[in-house]
Amino acid sequence: MNAIGIIFSNIYDSALTELTRERTVASLPFAARYRQIDFTLSNMSNSGIQHIGIITKYNYRSLMDHLGSCAEWDLNLKNNGLVILAPYATSHSGIYRGKLEALYNSLDYLEHADEEYVVLSDSVSICAMDFNKVLQEHEDSGCDVTAVVTPFKNNQEKQFPIAVELDAKGNVRDMGVDVSIRDDFGGMGIYIMKRLDLIQAVRRCSIRGRYHLERDYLLREFNLSNISIHAYVFRGTVLFNFNTMDYYRNSMALLDPEVFHGIFNQRGLTIYTKVRDQAPTYFGEESRVDNCIVADGCRMLGSAEHSIIFRGVTIAKSAKVKDCILMQGCVISEGAELEGMILDKDVVVRPYTVLKGTREHPMIIEKGANV
Amino acid sequence: MKFQKKRCVAMLLAGGQGSRLLCLTENTAKPAVPFGGKYRIIDFPLSNCVNSGIDTVGILTQYQPLELNEYVGNGAPWGLNRNHGGVQILPPYQRSKRSEWYKGTANAIYQNIQFIDRYDPDDVIILSGDHIYKMDYAKMIDFHKDSGADCTIAVRNVPLEEASRFGIMNTNEDGSIYEFEEKPKKPKSTNASMGIYVFRWPVLRKFLIEDEEDPKSDNDFGKNVIPAMLNAGLKLFAYNFDSYWKDVGTIKSLWEANMDLLGENPEFDLGGKDKIYSRSPAMPAARLAASSVTANCLICEGSEIDGTVRDSVISYGCIIAEGAEVENSVLMPDVVVGPGAVVKNAIVGEGTVIGEGAQIGAAQVLKDESDRKITVIGKDHEIEAGALVKPGEVI
DSSP: OOOOEEEESSTTTTGGGGSSSSSSSOEETTTTTETHHHHHHHHHHHHHHOEEEEOOOOOOOOHHHHHTTOOTTTOSSSSEEEEEEOOOTTTTTTSSSOOOOOOHTHHHHHHHHSSSSSEEEEEEEEEEOOHHHHHHHHHHHHSSSSEEEEEOOTOOOEEEEEEEEOOOSEEEEEEEEOOSSOSSSSEEEEEEHHHHHHHHHHHHHHHTHHHHHIIIIIHHHHHHTOOOOOEOOOSSSEEOOOOOHHHHHHHHTTSSHHEEEEHHHOOOOOOOOOOOOOOEEEOOTEEEEEEEEOOOOOOEEEEEEEEEEEOOOEOOTOOEEEEOOTTOOOEEOOOOOOEEEEEEETEOEEEOOOOEEOOSEEEETTTTTTO | OOOOOOOOOEEEOOOOGGGGGGGEEEEEEEESSTTTTTTTTTTTHHHHHHHTTTTTEEEOOOOOSHHHHHHTTTSSTTTTOOOOSSSEEEOOOOOOBOOOOOSHHHHHHHHTHHHHHHOOOOOOEEEEEEEEOOHHHHHHHHHHHTTOOOOEEEEEEEGGGGGGSSEEEEEETSSBBEEESOOOSSSSOEEEEEEEEEHHHHHHHHHHHHHHHTTTTOOOOIIIIIIHHHTTTTTEEEOOOOSEEEEOOSHHHHHHHHHTOOOSSSSOOOOSOOOOOOOOOOOEEEETTTTTTEEEEEETOOOOOOOOEEEEETTTOEEEEOOEEEOOOEEETTOEEOTTTTEEEEEEETTOOEEEEEEEOOOOOOOGGOOOOOEEEEHHHHHHHOOOTTTBOOO
C-alpha cells in the first residue's frame, strides 16, 4: 500500500485515568492478551503498510517494551518498518498539545518518506479493518481527506472526535468536533490524505499557533470550503475505549460471540501481539468457568463468570470471580470473592478478601497492589 | 569467514520416520508432531538447548522435512536466530564424489563433520527429536568435563521388567561405564540410555571416520560407536537424570505424555522457570461459553468451548460445539468437534472436523488401564455427522 502510517499513542489518556497512569492508551491491555495498539498496528500491517511511525508523548516505556523488534507484526524490515517518534522539546518547541503539533515535531520523518498517502490513526478503535478499501474509496471520491466513520447506534452517546452528516455521495456535508450530539456518523479518529498535503497543513497551522487536527485543520478548512472531506463508513464491528466505562463495557461486549468474531475472525485481518510463551491454561477438576475469555498461562481452579482473564492469572480453589477484568499476572487467593472489578497487572488478592464494584461502576485496583 | 568458537554444539536427530505414530506421521516428521496444546515435540530439545545456554544447533532432517523446516524457520521463536551459530537445518546433500541418505544416527553426524568443525567445539551433544522432558544440558556438560570423560551418556532408572527394551549401561561405582548392552534379554542393571550423548568432539570425530570406513557397521551410535569406544578403552560415563522424561514414539506413549500434563500438580509441568518456546500462531484468547464445562484440562488460546471437556488437552484453534463431549483425549490444533459429538480416549490430528453427533471411541468400558484403546484420527480428516468410529480404530 502506497501509504505511511502514523499512530497517536497518547490521545484520550486522561479519560482512562488510573489505567493510563503508568502507560499510554496505546499500551493499555485489552481483550485478555492484547494491547490496544495491536489492533491499529495489525490493521496497518495486514493492509500492507510497511512504514509506520508511532507518536508518543509520555509514559511510553511499556509501549516500547511491548513493540520490541516488531517481528510479531512483520515490521522488522530492512527498509522502513516501525519507528517510535518520541517527543523532543527544543528551545522553540515545547511538548506538543495536539496532533498537529506532534506532527510538526516529526515533520522530517514525514518529509523523508516517499509514500504518496498517509494514514493517521488514534489507538482507541478496536476493530479489524483493511485500509486498502479506505484508500480506494478515498481515491475514487476525489476529496482531499477521507475520514473513517461509523454509524451511530441507538442510545449511543459518545464523545467522538468528530461527528458528520453525509451527502448522497458519501461526502461530508456538515461536521462538528468533540460533540456528543446524535449525528449520523461518528469519526473513528482515522484519516487518509496525501502526505504532501498533510505536511503543508502542519506547517500552515503551526505558524498560526493551531495544534488541534480536527478542530484547527479539518473543521476550520472545511468551513472555509478549502478542503473537501469524504467519509468511509466502516460497517464492521468496532469498539471505542474513550474512557474507563467504555473500557469495561467493551471488554464485556467481547463475551458476545458476534462481537468477538467480528473483531478476531476476519479473514486476512489477524490481530497480532507480543508472544509471551506461556504454557496452556489449566482448568482444574472443580473449576467453573462460564462465559469468559481466558488467555494462556492461567491456573483456573476456582470459579469465574462473565469475566476477562489475561495471561498468567491464578484463581485459587473456592475463589469466585464475577463481572471482572483481571489483567496479566493477578492472583486471586482461596475464598476471595470479586465482583465488578478491574484489576490492573500483578494484583494479589489475599485469601477471603471480598471486593465488590458493580457492572455500572466497576472498581479499579492499581497495578501491583496487594489487597 | 572465521567462525566464532563454540564450547558446545548440539546436533538434533530429527530424521526418523516415526512409523509407530501411524497416521500422525504420514506427512509429518515425528519431531513436528503437535504436543501439549501449543507445542511440537521438537520444541522440547530446542528449548532445553536455549535454556542451557547452547546457541548452536544443527537439526538433521530426512523424512518429510517440509513441515519441520517451515516450523523451525530462522529459529526466532527459540531465540536461535543468531549471527554466530543459531539453528541450522541439515538435510543430506549431494557431494562431489558421492551422495547418500543418512544411513544411521552416526552417519548423519559423520556427513556433517564440516558443519561442526566450523565452530571448533570442545564438545558435541547429540539429542533426539522424540522425547518430552526439561533438562539442563549445561549440568550434564559440566559433569562430563569434571569427570574427564570422552563420552557421557544420560541414563535413567527404568523398571527391571522394562529394561530389556532399552540400551542398558552397566556402570562401576564412580559412574564409569564398563559395558553397554543393546536391548539385553537378561539386564544386569536398570540404567537405560536416553539417547543423549555428550562427546569430546576430537574423539567423536575420529570414531565417526573409523565407523564410516567399516562396511559392516550400521553407523548407529548405540550399536556401533559406543561399543567401539568401550572396546578402545575410552572413558565413558553415565549421567543420571531422574526428572520427567518420556519417549513419545508410540500412540500410547504420546497419549500418556499428554495426560501427564494434567492435574493440579502434573507429572510434567509445562510452566515454571524454564519455559518451553514454540512458534505459535496469533489467535485471540480462549472463549468459554456459559454452556461450557471444563474439568481437569488444558485449553489453549484460539479455542472456543461451548461443550464439555474433561481430562483432555485442547490445542489452539479448536472448536467444541454445544452438547459435544471430549474426554480423555488429545485434540491437536484446529480440530472442530460438532454439536453433540462425543470423543473419548482419542488423539485427533490437526484440522480434522468431527461432524454433528459423531461418536469417536465412545463406547469403551475400562476395567483396567490396559484395556484402554486409543482411537487415532489423522490430519485434516472429515468425520461425517453421526459416524461411529470404534475404540482403537486408526483413520
